[in-house]
Amino acid sequence: MQGAFMANRKSASGRNPRNPEQVAGNGLLHRRLFLTRGAAALGAGSLGLLTAARAQELSPWMRIPGAPMTGHGSRARYEDHIQRLTTSAPGTDGSGGSRTPLEALEGMITPSGLHFERHHSGVPDIDPDAHRLLIHGLVDRALFFDMDMLSRYPMVSRIQFIECSGNSRLTGLAPEPVSGTCGELHGLVSCSEWTGVPLSILLDEAGLDPSAHWILAEGADAAAMTRSVPLAKAMDDALLAIYQNGERLRPENGYPVRLFLPGYEGNMSVKWLRRIKVTAAPMMTREETSKYTDLLPDGRSLMFTFPMDVKSVITSPSPGLELAGPGLYQISGMAWSGLGRVARVEVSADGGASWAEAALSAPVLDKAVTRFRMAWRWNGAPAVIMSRAVDETGAVQPTRDAIIAAKGVNFAYHYNGIQAWRVDANGQVANIHV
Amino acid sequence: MMRSLPIILCAGLCSGAFAQESPNLGVPADPEEVAAWDIDIGPDGAGLPPGAGTALEGEAVYAIQCLTCHGPEGNGQLNDVLVGGHGSLTNPAPVKTIGSFWPYATTIFDYIRRSMPYLTPRTLSDDEIYALTAYLLYLNGIIAEDEAMDAQTLPAVVMPNRDNFILAYP
Numbered sequence: 001m002q003g004a005f006m007a008n009r010k011s012a013s014g015r016n017p018r019n020p021e022q023v024a025g026n027g028l029l030h031r032r033l034f035l036t037r038g039a040a041a042l043g044a045g046s047l048g049l050l051t052a053a054r055a056q057e058l059s060p061w062m063r064i065p066g067a068p069m070t071g072h073g074s075r076a077r078y079e080d081h082i083q084r085l086t087t088s089a090p091g092t093d094g095s096g097g098s099r100t101p102l103e104a105l106e107g108m109i110t111p112s113g114l115h116f117e118r119h120h121s122g123v124p125d126i127d128p129d130a131h132r133l134l135i136h137g138l139v140d141r142a143l144f145f146d147m148d149m150l151s152r153y154p155m156v157s158r159i160q161f162i163e164c165s166g167n168s169r170l171t172g173l174a175p176e177p178v179s180g181t182c183g184e185l186h187g188l189v190s191c192s193e194w195t196g197v198p199l200s201i202l203l204d205e206a207g208l209d210p211s212a213h214w215i216l217a218e219g220a221d222a223a224a225m226t227r228s229v230p231l232a233k234a235m236d237d238a239l240l241a242i243y244q245n246g247e248r249l250r251p252e253n254g255y256p257v258r259l260f261l262p263g264y265e266g267n268m269s270v271k272w273l274r275r276i277k278v279t280a281a282p283m284m285t286r287e288e289t290s291k292y293t294d295l296l297p298d299g300r301s302l303m304f305t306f307p308m309d310v311k312s313v314i315t316s317p318s319p320g321l322e323l324a325g326p327g328l329y330q331i332s333g334m335a336w337s338g339l340g341r342v343a344r345v346e347v348s349a350d351g352g353a354s355w356a357e358a359a360l361s362a363p364v365l366d367k368a369v370t371r372f373r374m375a376w377r378w379n380g381a382p383a384v385i386m387s388r389a390v391d392e393t394g395a396v397q398p399t400r401d402a403i404i405a406a407k408g409v410n411f412a413y414h415y416n417g418i419q420a421w422r423v424d425a426n427g428q429v430a431n432i433h434v
Numbered sequence: 435m436m437r438s439l440p441i442i443l444c445a446g447l448c449s450g451a452f453a454q455e456s457p458n459l460g461v462p463a464d465p466e467e468v469a470a471w472d473i474d475i476g477p478d479g480a481g482l483p484p485g486a487g488t489a490l491e492g493e494a495v496y497a498i499q500c501l502t503c504h505g506p507e508g509n510g511q512l513n514d515v516l517v518g519g520h521g522s523l524t525n526p527a528p529v530k531t532i533g534s535f536w537p538y539a540t541t542i543f544d545y546i547r548r549s550m551p552y553l554t555p556r557t558l559s560d561d562e563i564y565a566l567t568a569y570l571l572y573l574n575g576i577i578a579e580d581e582a583m584d585a586q587t588l589p590a591v592v593m594p595n596r597d598n599f600i601l602a603y604p
Contacts, residue, residue: 142463
């Protein structure tokens with residue numbers, strides 16, 4: 001996405017906006033400004049495009065009837081350039097990931113077609129009529145389920161995020177800031193409404209042995225990927241998700257059924273779920289030993305670091321989106337925590353010297369992405385903008401320096417440091433370390 | 435009978451945030467079916483099948499099945515480095531390999547059997563997987579070249595980095 005991310009628009013009434021209340025340094029303004037006046041009062045200014053449009057008497061799309069109805073809709077063709085950025089392991093085209101273009105999106109829900117991906121052997125083409133789920137191990141009775149059976153179980157719907165625990169390390173743990181868009185740097189997080197069957201119902205039906213403390217979840221992809229999950233989590237809020245944003249799961253998100261573990265690192269929410277084995281102890285699979293363990297400076301590694309900590313990032317302005325000139329802008333970003341609800345988000349426009357609380361867009365949900373917004377009058381001088389989230393447990397998003405001081409630079413997972421963007425005098429936005 | 439009602443209610447409401455009545459549609463699986471689906475190897479060796487292999491045998495399998503992606507002797511290609519990196523975990527650029535990092539030798543067998551070779555998973559025999567596991571352990575200096583890996587010897591292998599993991603859960 002190039003060009004002005006938010007053009008100043010002339011006040012519809014022609015009146016000058018009143019001087020809004022400054023709440024922190026370098027032009028951060030009280031959130032009432034946007035909440036009570038709306039976009040029409042964003043300030044003076046004009047845009048060439050607007051002038052051109054006025055010169056036309058009647059747009060072509062008003063002279064002929066539009067396109068017919070369709071069985072399945074698609075986005076406007078002018079939006080087709082909004083794409084996930086994919087990277088894969090050498091010699092493969094399906095082992096790797098793709099990142100959500102966060103800078104192009106708004107609100108709290110990620111469109112299903114732009115939900116990030118992480119696969120270990122591509123996306124399997126699973127016939128739902130042939131798919132089976134086996135629950136076995138330390139249970140009274142091993143049971144098979146097919147999709148027709150699962151669809152008859154009571155379901156629940158929840159809006160919750162999922163984040164790869166390797167998200168953001170590309171820039172956060174690099175000695176120098178990495179050039180990239182917000183999505184390229186932080187796009188391994190997405191948020192959807194997930195609907196499915198609570199796993200606890202099926203485990204209760206199978207009958208848990210008293211010695212059971214873990215489950216092993218296995219996918220039906222060509223990697224047959226496995227992760228061990230604490231039984232306590234499986235019985236608490238684990239879902240067998242079948243629907244995403246109202247429709248059946250996308251293939252790349254686990255069709256026809258995936259495990260969904262709210263707040264836990266994404267790798268554990270095993271896609272294309274085919275088997276759950278109830279066990280006494282973790283199975284020490286490759287994904288929970290050689291991967292997804294956090295290497296500390298003393299050479300030891302943390303194992304089973306499951307929840308994703310509190311985090312936020314400003315999606316607009318962000319690299320690739322440029323400011324058209326001094327004036328009033330809305331800072332917009334996303335915050336989330338694997339430990340609960342976002343309690344507040346603070347924004348700074350002076351590199352962290354002062355902070356002000358951003359407006360949170362309702363609903364603010366447990367383990368969901370929360371959209372925050374902040375009014376900012378940019379004076380045209382270089383500025384550093386950043387956000388800091390706090391969750392309902394009181395956990396505060398740490399600085400990059402604090403994380404590195406505590407855990408070094410080789411832990412590779414669960415990086416949740418504060419992200420700073422530098423706005424230069426030309427309105428260009430760049431990734432920086434502060 | 436009436437006295438047991440509160441207990442039943444509590445079991446229904448307290449066993450999980452979403453505990454609800456089940457339509458009980460699961461179809462019982464017999465042990466043979468479960469055995470065909472269950473390919474997991476535990477860190478204690480549970481699940482390891484019969485068979486055996488040595489590094490000498492594994493070298494030949496590696497040359498055909500693994501070398502293109504993982505390079506000669508487990509490194510030098512772009513995909514995951516399998517060998518070396520010993521003592522590097524405190525370096526600025528640690529090299530996490532089977533030898534330098536993996537805590538359990540059983541994981542090698544489990545992972546190869548379920549996921550590798552990348553283009554043709556589930557095609558190797560158990561003997562070939564034991565041999566490949568032995569070869570990778572040998573290249574990492576953990577076992578001898580003629581030491582056979584099987585259901586008894588593999589779980590007894592002590593990996594160099596075994597004691598350097600801190601459990602964050604429970």
